[in-house]
Amino acid sequence: MTGKDLLLMLGDINPKYYEEGEYRTIGDEKHPRPVVRTLLIAALIALILAVPGCARFLFSPLNGDDLSLGGTYRGQGIVSVEVKNGSDKELKFQKQLKLMCWETSEEVEKRGGEVIFLNTDFAPHTEGTMVVDISAAYDVEALEQSSDLYYFVLTNNDFLFGHDWMCSFRFREPEETESAPPPTEPDPTLCRYQSIDDIEAELRFYFEQAYAFRNDQQNARYAQKVAQLLQEFAGNVIAPADPGLIVGQTPEDVVFDETFPKELQYQLVGEHYTSLDGYGRMVGAKANGTGDTDLCLMLEALLPQYPGQTDGGVGMPLIYLFTYETPLTLEQDNYAFIYGRLLTFGELEAYKVYADEQYTVYEVTDLFYTDLDSYIDYFLITRPDIYFDQQIRQRVRNIYDYYRVKENLTDAFYYNLP
Amino acid sequence: MEDAKIIALFWARSEQAVRETDLAYGRRLFALSHRILDVREDAQECVNDTYLETWQSIPPQKPKHFYGFLAAICRNLSLNRVDWKLAARRNAQVVELTQEMESCIPDRRKEQEFDRQEIRSALERFLESLPGESRLIFLRRYLFADSVSQIAARYHITESKVKTQLHRTRKKLYAYLKKEGICV
Numbered sequence: 001m002t003g004k005d006l007l008l009m010l011g012d013i014n015p016k017y018y019e020e021g022e023y024r025t026i027g028d029e030k031h032p033r034p035v036v037r038t039l040l041i042a043a044l045i046a047l048i049l050a051v052p053g054c055a056r057f058l059f060s061p062l063n064g065d066d067l068s069l070g071g072t073y074r075g076q077g078i079v080s081v082e083v084k085n086g087s088d089k090e091l092k093f094q095k096q097l098k099l100m101c102w103e104t105s106e107e108v109e110k111r112g113g114e115v116i117f118l119n120t121d122f123a124p125h126t127e128g129t130m131v132v133d134i135s136a137a138y139d140v141e142a143l144e145q146s147s148d149l150y151y152f153v154l155t156n157n158d159f160l161f162g163h164d165w166m167c168s169f170r171f172r173e174p175e176e177t178e179s180a181p182p183p184t185e186p187d188p189t190l191c192r193y194q195s196i197d198d199i200e201a202e203l204r205f206y207f208e209q210a211y212a213f214r215n216d217q218q219n220a221r222y223a224q225k226v227a228q229l230l231q232e233f234a235g236n237v238i239a240p241a242d243p244g245l246i247v248g249q250t251p252e253d254v255v256f257d258e259t260f261p262k263e264l265q266y267q268l269v270g271e272h273y274t275s276l277d278g279y280g281r282m283v284g285a286k287a288n289g290t291g292d293t294d295l296c297l298m299l300e301a302l303l304p305q306y307p308g309q310t311d312g313g314v315g316m317p318l319i320y321l322f323t324y325e326t327p328l329t330l331e332q333d334n335y336a337f338i339y340g341r342l343l344t345f346g347e348l349e350a351y352k353v354y355a356d357e358q359y360t361v362y363e364v365t366d367l368f369y370t371d372l373d374s375y376i377d378y379f380l381i382t383r384p385d386i387y388f389d390q391q392i393r394q395r396v397r398n399i400y401d402y403y404r405v406k407e408n409l410t411d412a413f414y415y416n417l418p
Numbered sequence: 419m420e421d422a423k424i425i426a427l428f429w430a431r432s433e434q435a436v437r438e439t440d441l442a443y444g445r446r447l448f449a450l451s452h453r454i455l456d457v458r459e460d461a462q463e464c465v466n467d468t469y470l471e472t473w474q475s476i477p478p479q480k481p482k483h484f485y486g487f488l489a490a491i492c493r494n495l496s497l498n499r500v501d502w503k504l505a506a507r508r509n510a511q512v513v514e515l516t517q518e519m520e521s522c523i524p525d526r527r528k529e530q531e532f533d534r535q536e537i538r539s540a541l542e543r544f545l546e547s548l549p550g551e552s553r554l555i556f557l558r559r560y561l562f563a564d565s566v567s568q569i570a571a572r573y574h575i576t577e578s579k580v581k582t583q584l585h586r587t588r589k590k591l592y593a594y595l596k597k598e599g600i601c602v
């Protein structure tokens with residue numbers, strides 16, 4: 001037997017080793033460093049706080065009279081907190097809370113998961129909405145059975161020195177108020193990353209509450225509404241094509257994340273054809289389970305589930321590309337239906353990133369979301385399993401910025417045919 | 419698309435299966451093949467051949483580790499494509515790998531029939547006996563054909579640490595194969 005033989009035979013081992021080599025990294029089994037670091041930080045903070053005289057120099061006080069908090073339970077473990085910061089100081093809520101029962105003054109027991117916070121910072125003399133998702137941390141189903149009053153204890157300083165703030169709400173209204181009609185106006189703060197004003201009026205219901213996943217029933221209802229709309233519509237609505245036109249690898253000098261080797265950058269971007277967006281919403285008029293399928297090509301940032309991992313198989317959809325047969329885009333009566341909107345191909349011209357005799361591609365990410373940072377924050381609410389920090393946020397932004405440049409996309413398309 | 423759905427497409431004999439496979443894993447497979455062959459066109463052909471072989475294998479197979487399944491095919495196709503006579507001149511990486519593997523074989527003087535299945539099992543037992551860090555470095559080097567510098571960059575460790583670990587692991591493999599009576 002020779003070295004070549006052994007090298008070849010090594011290839012016969014169980015495929016699980018290939019996956020281990022590709023996906024796992026050193027230290028997966030244990031993460032002693034963060035624990036040690038956390039303990040050190042905790043010890044340091046404890047040491048500082050042990051000297052009471054230091055405290056008032058460390059934290060600037062905030063007068064409770066200047067703050068107003070109002071909580072509303074939105075379902076599925078989501079609570080929106082209306083915050084009015086009437087003070088001259090910036091208010092930064094920490095991402096921790098206590099959930100208390102008003103009647104008993106007892107803290108509700110956690111079941112282990114994390115509470116997710118969105119929009120925690122409020123500049124002086126501003127107001128806004130903080131969104132809190134407690135679904136992973138508490139037994140929401142049990143809480144929803146109770147019509148008792150509950151309240152959050154929120155803090156901007158580890159619940160120390162009076163920097164804790166109460167915000168009450170009910171998971172379920174008492175019996176006598178249950179017949180009250182549900183609010184019909186959507187909460188605009190819940191869809192801040194996208195504008196739904198230009199979506200066909202009868203379809204807007206589907207795009208409200210941006211972070212909530214759509215289920216099959218909702219998709220079927222939407223598909224039915226869309227079919228009705230298109231049937232009544234006078235123009236020809238063209239379905240997107242799926243010709244296997246895809247985006248190739250980025251040039252070797254493009255770096256999305258400086259903490260990863262150049263040769264691994266390709267692992268940070270994924271792509272696939274899809275009929276649903278990152279929230280399970282239909283991108284076109286038809287999706288899986290609703291007959292024929294309208295597909296678009298989606299580029300996504302691949303995200304880790306723990307520090308140091310290249311990707312955890314979790315993709316954050318970033319760029320949406322629709323492809324149509326070129327001759328059809330040239331006819332005046334033809335329309336595209338994208339994400340609740342009927343658009344002429346004249347209107348789509350501004351989004352065109354690639355065209356040849358057969359196919360034309362439009363990059364329509366702006367129709368899906370317009371504020372990347374808010375979009376990321378909302379996405380993270382739906383995916384608490386993702387490890388995310390400033391470095392990863394920068395990585396996502398770099399991928400987004402790169403592919404939003406038309407020339408970068410135009411040069412990258414190729415036909416991927418078997 | 420999830421692996422299970424892609425495999426279902428293969429079973430349904432849908433050509434979309436190949437496209438979805440390429441979208442999901444094409445880049446990784448290309449990188450693997452390119453490290454072995456060092457020629458872009460050859461690497462792309464190997465990736466395409468990987469899809470063809472996968473198409474012919476599923477069904478009847480239904481791999482549990484789909485990426486591993488693809489990578490194994492791609493690696494073997496790539497290694498089989500190496501022109502070993504010319505490799506010394508053209509592909510230093512492959513030459514290094516074979517030389518390093520050579521040092522793990524206890525006795526090369528005796529030509530002996532070997533049972534491929536037996537060696538595979540022995541190699542798997544050996545991998546299981548390694549600490550996690552050593553195993554990953556070994557796998558990256560000899561399964562994925564990563565260079566020492568690539569491994570160091572991947573795991574944020576020094577090149578000398580990689581070299582030391584690889585040296586120790588090769589010595590362990592030598593001792594293990596000897597103990598198992600393979601190729602002696």
